[in-house]
């Protein structure tokens with residue numbers, strides 16, 4: 234057994250680390266406070282090839298693999314978790330399904346510019362009554378000749394307020410349950426695509442999300458992704474990949490919190506010694522580092538399996554479950570190590586604490602990951 | 613053994629609950645968002661006797677027991693821990709005077725809190741001395757019969773709105789650790805007293821947390837609380853009395869989380885049933901309820917001991933540490949039960965999570981409580 238990154242993977246990781254250190258970390262607090270989407274920084278990340286890390290170069294991507302992608306998202310999220318999820322959604326939830334299920338005509342229009350980072354994508358699965366239970370789709374797409382008429386609501390759509398296109402899920406045949414779900418890719422400037430105001434959230438405040446209404450949205454039939462009824466399968470397999478991205482995001486947030494706590498513990502003194510000399514603090518740091526390492530190994534294994542074309546549903550769910558819960562434990566301890574300072578918005582750790590919380594919720598809550606894992610175990 | 617509340621306690625709880633429902637809950641979210649100090653709400657609370665609970669009747673106070681106080685505080689914290697902390701600030705400022713002040717000081721300063729709805733603050737922590745109280749640097753020079761105080765206090769609840777401060781400073785050298793620490797009561801309007809920067813906080817944003825600066829502030833004997841060098845002991849005795857109040861904060865947050873989650877879990881559907889039907893959700897709720905109940909018992913026990921005159925530091929720390937850690941865990945699960953909605957400002961649970969974190973930090977961090985507990989345990993073994 235050998236666990237080693239390739240030259241290319243290491244290079245991308247180091248480039249991302251440097252970029253995050255220079256462009257993201259110094260500004261993330263301000264973006265959070267102002268609830269501002271850092272379009273310019275995201276643009277620069279795209280210039281580094283982070284629009285479609287694992288998309289082949291002939292389709293505008295960086296032509297690397299999922300392992301490289303996970304490493305990149307960890308580094309970016311260490312600098313700014315909001316930028317991390319912006320990229321993760323574009324890579325995993327938009328480019329990935331278009332690459333995997335799109336035809337050449339679709340790829341030409343919705344993969345190339347998005348993988349190149351000239352445009353930005355979003356993913357619309359969740360509805361007010363369909364969160365964990367994604368099969369409860371109520372958005373309808375009714376075929377009228379060579380087009381579909383779409384009506385319904387999607388909520389919590391990350392990148393929604395800024396996206397140029399959406400991969401979205403609809404019900405084309407209510408009587409068929411999950412087999413009646415159909416996916417489309419649609420430009421957001423299509424008449425009938427109506428965005429609501431940006432959500433107010435606990436964290437990842439620089440990642441804009443919103444509710445979207447489809448008000449008699451007309452979608453030409455050729456924009457359908459896969460066949461009618463393939464939608465649920467597309468959504469689930471897309472999330473298998475997306476969860477690797479969220480696991481990596483969680484590790485990035487956790488690592489930022491851990492590193493800040495470690496550095497603070499060496500400086501801050503109580504009872505005449507640096508708090509790093511109190512065993513209670515030492516053991517917290519030891520647990521934090523151990524959990525982050527374990528989370529990274531799970532995540533890179535899931536990524537490597539995806540790259541080998543192996544089924545990785547269970548492994549992705551394990552990585553996402555463990556990494557997100559670890560990130561929250563780590564962020565909580567990191568805040569605690571900062572004492573009163575941790576409670577102040579002056580310190581980045583206050584933001585990590587809020588940002589970490591989302592990783593246990595989106596792309597399947599921790600409970601849903603446990604369902605996926607136990608289903609796989611008991612099958 | 614009897615866990616029943618007296619009629620009087622029952623009435624107190626009902627008054628506080630009604631006030632919370634009518635006055636606090638409707639505005640808590642907005643106060644939090646803008647970091648607005650709850651001045652008017654406190655004035656209304658003062659009118660109906662929900663402030664300054666433990667000030668003795670001879671100084672115009674309610675003279676409530678610690679147990680009465682925590683019962684009432686739990687209700688307030690159910691609505692908003694930021695407001696709970698604001699009320700706590702006054703009680704905390706008054707406690708050193710109640711424990712060690714002169715008759716005149718109690719009349720004047722404790723009395724002032726009961727004559728008008730004003731604020732006071734407890735100023736112990738400094739930028740470089742939080743857990744390590746004995747590391748404080750605020751310097752007090754003796755000049756004849758007078759004291760001259762210079763220093764900077766940080767994280768002071770109510771600082772910006774306080775009419776007076778209970779301040780700990782040191783006479784002598786920093787290396788003397790706890791030996792020279794001395795307690796003073798300092799009117800806000802004395803020359804040299806000023807308020808510094810306000811903290812922009814994760815949670816409990818309605819409460820004011822600011823620096824207080826003392827620059828060559830001249831104090832007389834009338835400002836000295838207890839004796840010179842007794843300050844550390846007074847601070848620790850104050851903590852023994854105040855830690856059950858933090859447990860009350862924890863109980864309020866937990867009961868709110870439980871109520872919100874129970875309601876939501878019964879309403880929200882996934883996979884064709886209420887999420888309350890899933891064992892994962894049921895177990896979270898069960899855990900929440902156990903933590904709430906256990907905290908409340910620890911809090912009652914510590915408060916009861918205080919009322920019996922059998923104050924025991926270890927009991928106060930049990931209640932505080934267990935309560936704070938439990939509240940954090942419960943509020944975190946509350947966000948989980950609400951799923952994506954829990955992460956937004958439209959539902960009250962994300963605020964509970966932000967508010968709860970403070971309980972593990974102030975009035976002695978969760979680590980400091982364990983140190984107190986262990987020290988007491990080990991001493992008992994010797």
Ligand SMILES: Cc1cc2nc3c(=O)[nH]c(=O)nc-3n(C[C@H](O)[C@H](O)[C@H](O)COP(=O)(O)OP(=O)(O)OC[C@H]3O[C@@H](n4cnc5c(N)ncnc54)[C@H](O)[C@@H]3O)c2cc1C
Nearest residue numbers: 358359364365389391595596598600882890948949951952
């Ligand atoms: C900031 C943010 C960004 C998001 N971005 C996107 C996006 O870009 N695209 C998109 O489509 N969606 C997005 N989402 C939606 C997200 O994926 C959902 O919020 C998530 O799947 C949970 O759904 P829900 O909020 O409806 O919770 P619910 O499904 O209502 O769940 C409530 C609670 O019940 C639990 N539960 C549900 N079913 C079970 C069960 N069978 N067993 C045990 N427990 C169960 C859940 O774990 C949770 O604790 C985003 C959400 C947020 C908050």
Ligand SMILES: Cc1cc2nc3c(=O)[nH]c(=O)nc-3n(C[C@H](O)[C@H](O)[C@H](O)COP(=O)(O)OP(=O)(O)OC[C@H]3O[C@@H](n4cnc5c(N)ncnc54)[C@H](O)[C@@H]3O)c2cc1C
Nearest residue numbers: 503511569570572573736737742743767769974975977979
């Ligand atoms: C919102 C807010 C309101 C406050 N209100 C008041 C107030 O009204 N009046 C007042 O005087 N103070 C107040 N405080 C200050 C509060 O009491 C201190 O923040 C707290 O005591 C912790 O001190 P610190 O922040 O200096 O952390 P530090 O003492 O620097 O602690 C840092 C970390 O090290 C740990 N640690 C320290 N020593 C040890 C040890 N020996 N062993 C193991 N671990 C250790 C701590 O637990 C913590 O995790 C308030 C603080 C906040 C945030």
